[in-house]
Structures are given as structure tokens and as C-alpha cells.
Amino acid sequence: MLPSLFDSTVWATLIAAVVAAVASILFLRTREFFYDALALAVTEIGLLLLAAGIVAGAITGRMTAGLWWTWDARLTAGLVCWLLYAPYLMLRSAMEEPTRRASAAAVVSILAFLDVPVAVVAVQWWLAHRSAAPGHTSGLVPASWGNILPVILLGAALAWLRLRREQRRRAADAERRTAQTI
Amino acid sequence: MNAVAVEGVWKYYGDYPALRDVRMEAAAGQCLALIGRNGAGKTTLLRIIAGFSAAQRGKIKIWGKEPREAETRRQMGFLGHGISVYDELSALENLVLFGKLYGLPDPRKSALEWLERTGLERVRNGLVREFSRGMRQRLAVARAFLHDPTVLLLDEPFTALDDRAIAVLQRLLREALAAGKTIVMSTHQLREALELASHVALLSRGQLAFHGERTAEMVEDPGYVYARYGEGA
Amino acid sequence: MRFVRQVLIVAAKDLRAEMRTKEALNASLAFALMILLLFSFAFEPTQDTMRDISGGLLWIAFAFAGTLTLNRSFARELPNDCLDGLIAAPIPGSALFLGKCFASFVLVLAVELVSLPVFGIFYNVHWTVQLPELLLVLLLGTWALTVIGTIFSALTVNIKLREVMLPMLTYPILIPALISAMQLTKDLVNGTPIGADNMDWLKMLIGFDIIFTAVSLALVETVLVG
Numbered sequence: 001m002l003p004s005l006f007d008s009t010v011w012a013t014l015i016a017a018v019v020a021a022v023a024s025i026l027f028l029r030t031r032e033f034f035y036d037a038l039a040l041a042v043t044e045i046g047l048l049l050l051a052a053g054i055v056a057g058a059i060t061g062r063m064t065a066g067l068w069w070t071w072d073a074r075l076t077a078g079l080v081c082w083l084l085y086a087p088y089l090m091l092r093s094a095m096e097e098p099t100r101r102a103s104a105a106a107v108v109s110i111l112a113f114l115d116v117p118v119a120v121v122a123v124q125w126w127l128a129h130r131s132a133a134p135g136h137t138s139g140l141v142p143a144s145w146g147n148i149l150p151v152i153l154l155g156a157a158l159a160w161l162r163l164r165r166e167q168r169r170r171a172a173d174a175e176r177r178t179a180q181t182i
Numbered sequence: 183m184n185a186v187a188v189e190g191v192w193k194y195y196g197d198y199p200a201l202r203d204v205r206m207e208a209a210a211g212q213c214l215a216l217i218g219r220n221g222a223g224k225t226t227l228l229r230i231i232a233g234f235s236a237a238q239r240g241k242i243k244i245w246g247k248e249p250r251e252a253e254t255r256r257q258m259g260f261l262g263h264g265i266s267v268y269d270e271l272s273a274l275e276n277l278v279l280f281g282k283l284y285g286l287p288d289p290r291k292s293a294l295e296w297l298e299r300t301g302l303e304r305v306r307n308g309l310v311r312e313f314s315r316g317m318r319q320r321l322a323v324a325r326a327f328l329h330d331p332t333v334l335l336l337d338e339p340f341t342a343l344d345d346r347a348i349a350v351l352q353r354l355l356r357e358a359l360a361a362g363k364t365i366v367m368s369t370h371q372l373r374e375a376l377e378l379a380s381h382v383a384l385l386s387r388g389q390l391a392f393h394g395e396r397t398a399e400m401v402e403d404p405g406y407v408y409a410r411y412g413e414g415a
Numbered sequence: 416m417r418f419v420r421q422v423l424i425v426a427a428k429d430l431r432a433e434m435r436t437k438e439a440l441n442a443s444l445a446f447a448l449m450i451l452l453l454f455s456f457a458f459e460p461t462q463d464t465m466r467d468i469s470g471g472l473l474w475i476a477f478a479f480a481g482t483l484t485l486n487r488s489f490a491r492e493l494p495n496d497c498l499d500g501l502i503a504a505p506i507p508g509s510a511l512f513l514g515k516c517f518a519s520f521v522l523v524l525a526v527e528l529v530s531l532p533v534f535g536i537f538y539n540v541h542w543t544v545q546l547p548e549l550l551l552v553l554l555l556g557t558w559a560l561t562v563i564g565t566i567f568s569a570l571t572v573n574i575k576l577r578e579v580m581l582p583m584l585t586y587p588i589l590i591p592a593l594i595s596a597m598q599l600t601k602d603l604v605n606g607t608p609i610g611a612d613n614m615d616w617l618k619m620l621i622g623f624d625i626i627f628t629a630v631s632l633a634l635v636e637t638v639l640v641g
Contacts, residue, residue, distance in 0.1 A: 099195060177196075177197070252505040266496050
């Protein structure tokens with residue numbers, strides 16, 4: 001179960017990245033806040049799943065190769081992608097005004113998405129240079145495709161729940177603000 | 183064609199409507215005083231007209247065009263809460279910079295001319311960092327008028343000016359109106375603004391509560407508009 | 416042609432303002448030299464170690480010190496609401512962006528060109544063997560740092576914790592460019608010219624510069640006007 005957990009999360013998080021990028025572009029085009037909430041929800045859930053996958057991958061490495069971090073190409077690339085999107089959440093929490101926050105977040109999401117393929121390739125090239133550590137794999141194709149679909153479905157469900165929660169929170173906020181000005 | 187046309191503008195901050203379906207226009211040569219309580223949306227509306235932020239719904243037309251087009255921006259002069267000049271540069275360097283940015287044929291000549299018109303020619307090589315408050319404000323006025331805009335947008339221009347700066351600004355605004363420019367000016371300092379204004383618009387909680395000609399009663403009793411059309415009415 | 420002139424006007428303005436105070440320049444240079452000095456305490460300066468760490472060390476110093484300069488890029492427009500004046504001016508957002516990029520590029524490059532000889536002295540490394548190619552990598556890597564740093568400088572100009580958010584946003588996205596620059600610099604400092612072995616890194620660096628310059632230019636109006 002564990003060995004393929006990271007691989008299972010890879011597809012789910014890639015889908016999350018694509019959805020976030022498309023939602024961000026659609027927000028910038030239409031200025032509908034639904035797309036902003038969608039981008040936020042999939043990014044959060046994507047980061048959560050990816051973190052779980054990376055931790056599972058590290059644990060696997062510890063169990064099989066005795067090392068917590070084996071500089072496996074896919075795990076390392078996954079970590080870099082996590083670092084690409086974590087600032088998205090940090091940025092959002094540093095901005096209060098919803099419209100500027102949504103625009104800024106959309107820009108970050110688009111730039112991060114464009115960097116994903118470049119970063120993954122760069123990491124793979126770099127690790128091909130280094131000497132192989134035990135348990136190290138340098139390919140990009142996952143070792144097994146076992147649990148991909150369940151993870152994707154789980155991710156979609158979590159993202160949908162997160163989206164609904166975000167929409168409820170925003171509606172409550174708007175009511176509160178309108179009440180304050182009357 | 184109107185100099186400034188605000189067509190059904192809505193501005194939301196998240197889900198909160200700061201401006202609701204604002205429709206108004208300022209024809210060429212008019213001086214429109216935009217009045218309203220704090221938080222009514224005057225600054226928000228002015229900044230949308232000037233092109234600093236975008237409305238979620240509705241349009242702004244300056245001489246029938248988008249405010250963000252380069253040609254339109256050349257026609258607009260904006261004076262906001264900040265002076266928008268650089269502390270580390272001299273008065274002359276600042277105006278020459280803006281002259282170049284606005285594509286003036288002889289930036290240095292225009293800069294010297296406007297330094298003279300705002301009474302700053304003697305300190306032209308002084309760094310703005312060392313200026314008194316009134317001097318900084320006069321330089322800001324020079325910057326706004328430098329490129330001879332046809333539409334002037336001023337956000338509470340008389341607030342916190344010293345007497346000399348007020349006199350300079352009033353003189354320049356009168357000259358601009360005499361030359362056929364259009365002015366939209368938000369204000370608290372009702373007397374100075376209303377004297378210059380040909381028209382008045384009242385914003386109340388993001389909505390246009392009144393828009394019409396400026397009458398003598400308004401100048402005599404600045405609270406008149408609020409009382410008649412504002413929240414107390 | 417007018418576009419180029421507008422870019423130069425903005426760049427000249429930034430450089431003139433910076434030269435008056437030299438705040439960012441001095442801080443950036445001091446920081447770079449400090450990093451080089453501190454790291455010299457961490458390593459035995461054997462030839463092998465130097466061979467391995469030169470690229471990484473130099474680009475860490477450049478990236479960290481460069482952030483100080485890039486932070487100032489749009490932050491210098493905050494006092495007096497100067498940013499309003501620039502946005503209202505009839506120049507395209509892309510001209511404003513590129514003007515600031517060039518100004519920052521010159522300033523960061525200046526710090527790097529001073530840091531290189533200092534590195535050579537502290538670490539006893541002869542780094543001028545492949546000088547033209549090294550300068551090329553310097554230019555390309557610095558441009559990557561500048562472009563990403565400037566777009567995020569514009570993005571974060573008004574938010575709280577700007578000084579923290581700018582590096583947090585910039586460094587992850589720069590990883591591919593930094594890896595490329597580090598690998599190329601390591602090879603060039605050691606006397607290996609750019610050839611079949613490391614040409615890929617050069618291609619990645621150039622590709623990165625092109626893609627992110629184009630995308631930043633496309634997004635700049637959104638970032639400035641919101």
C-alpha cells in the first residue's frame with residue numbers, strides 16, 4: 001500500500017494543478033469569485049495530498065533503504081512542486097481584500113503551474129548527475145499505478161467539500177459586512 | 183460626447199458592494215464636485231475613473247474611450263491623496279521625468295514653466311525630501327497639470343493644503359475651467375470646491391443620490407445637499 | 416522605438432534614485448560578501464571542495480543578496496503614492512515592468528561583479544578561465560532572478576510581510592534556473608567550457624528566461640491594476 005501511495009498522489013495533484021491553473025485563468029477573464037474559491041480548494045487539497053504522499057514516500061524509503069530521504073527523482077520533484085504552491089496559501093493569508101487577493105493568487109497559480117514541468121525536468125537532470133543512492137529511482141514513470149483512481153476520487157470529494165465550505169464562509173462574510181454598514 | 187461617462191458601475195470588495203450602479207456624466211467644460219460622507223465611495227469612484235482599479239460591472243468612458251488606453255491617459259491628470267513625486271529627486275527632475283513619460287516635446291521647458299506657475303522656480307534643484315508640506319503639494323499640483331490634460335481628476339485636493347497652496351490650486355483650476363477643461367473633484371472642503379463647481383453629485387453609501395447643477399443655495403449652505411438628498415432626507 | 420525609450424526612462428529613474436541613496440546597493444553588496452565570508456568558515460578550502468561548491472555558493476549569495484534589491488524595486492514607489500503616478504502615465508505596463516527589470520538587473524549584476532573577485536580571493540579560486548562564457552551564464556541567470564523577482568515585487572508591493580513573501584514566492588519558481596546556473600558556473604569556474612555535457616543546462620536557462628519573461632509581460636497589467 002505505502003510504496004505506491006506517493007505515485008497514487010502524483011496524478012491527483014497534477015490534476016489539481018491543472019484545475020487550479022484553469023480556474024485562475026477563468027477568474028482573470030470573468031472575475032467570477034467562484035473560480036477563485038475553486039482554485040483555493042483544489043490547491044489546498046492538492047497540497048495536502050502531495051504532503052501525505054511525500055511523507056509516505058519518505059517512510060517507505062526509510063523502511064526499504066534505511067534512509068529518510070533518498071533523493072529519489074520523483075519524490076524530490078514532488079517536494080519542489082509542493083514548495084511552488086505553498087506560497088500560494090501564504091500569499092492569500094497575507095492579503096485581506098478579496099478582489100486583489102484573488103487576482104494576485106491567480107497570477108501566482110499560473111506562474112507556479114508553468115514552472116511545474118520545468119522544475120520536474122531540472123530535478124530529474126540534476127539527480128541523474130548525482131551518484132545513485134540506495135532505493136533511488138530516476139525515472140518519471142511511476143512504479144505502479146495501483147491506487148491512483150481512489151486517490152483522485154478522494155481528492156475530488158475533499159476539494160468539493162472544501163469548496164462548499166469556502167462558499168458558505170464567503171456568504172456569511174458578505175452578510176456580516178452588509179449588516180455592519182446599515 | 184461627454185468628457186467623463188460613468189455607465190452603470192458596480193465595484194465589489196469581495197461580496198461587499200462599495201459602488202452600486204453609479205451612472206453619471208460630466209460634459210466638457212464642467213466642474214463636477216463629488217461630495218459624500220467618508221466611506222461613501224468617492225475615492226473608489228475617482229480611482230476607477232482614473233483607471234487605477236477596475237469596476238466589476240459597468241464601464242467608464244473618457245471622451246468615449248477606455249481610461250486605460252495610452253491616448254486617454256495622456257488626456258487625464260490625477261491628484262490623489264499622495265503627492266506622487268519622488269523624495270530622492272529634485273523638483274525639476276521629477277517634472278522632467280513626468281514630462282518624458284507623457285511624451286511632451288520639450289519636457290524641460292514645460293517643467294520650468296510649471297515650476298514657475300506654482301511658485302517653485304527658486305527651489306527647482308532642491309530635493310523633494312527637503313521641501314515643506316505646502317511646497318510638496320504645489321509640486322504635486324504641477325505634476326498633475328504638467329501635460330495639459332483635458333480631464334482633471336482630483337481627490338480631496340484642498341484637504342490639508344496650506345493657504346499658499348490653496349491659492350495656487352484655485353487659480354490653476356479657474357484657469358483650467360476658463361480654457362475649457364473638465365474637472366471632477368471629490369471634496370470635504372465644501373466651500374472652496376462648491377465655488378468652483380458648475381455641477382454637484384452626491385454619493386451616499388455607494389449610490390448616486392443626487393446629480394445636478396450647482397445652485398447658489400448649495401454654496402451658501404454646504405450642508406444643503408446632504409440635508410435635502412442625503413441620508414437624513 | 417517609443418517603447419524602448421519609455422523602458423529606458425523608467426530604468427534611468429530607478430537607477431538615479433538608487434544612486435542618490437545607495438541603500439539597496441550597499442545592503443545587497445554587504446549581504447553577498449557576508450555570505451561568502453561565512454561560508455568560508457564552513458568549509459575546508461581544498462581544491463576538491465572548491466570545485467564542488469563554487470557554483471552553488473556563488474548563486475546562493477547572488478540570489479539572497481539580489482532579493483534585497485528586487486524588494487526595493489516596487490517598494491520604492493510606495494512613499495508618496497508614486498506608483499499611482501507611474502500607472503497613470505501613458506506608458507504600457509510592460510514598459511514599466513521592463514524598465515524596473517533593467518534597473519534591478521544592472522544593480523544585481525554590479526553586486527555580482529564585485530562578489531566574483533572577492534570569492535576568488537577568499538577561496539583562492541582562479542575563476543577567469545572561461546570568462547566570456549561565465550559572464551554569459553551570469554547575465555542569463557541574473558535575468559531569471561530579476562524577472563521573477565520584479566513581477567513578485569509588483570505583486571507583493573502592498574501586502575503585509577512583503578519582505579518575507581517576496582523570497583518565498585521567488586525562490587521555488589527559480590529552482591530550475593538556479594540549478595542550471597549553479598551547474599554551469601561550477602563547470603566554468605573549474606575550467607570546463609560549455610559543451611555537450613552541460614549544453615542542456617544552458618538551454619534550460621535560456622528557455623526559462625524566455626518563457627517567464629513572456630508570461631510576466633502578459634500578466635503585468637493584471638498585477639498592476641488588479
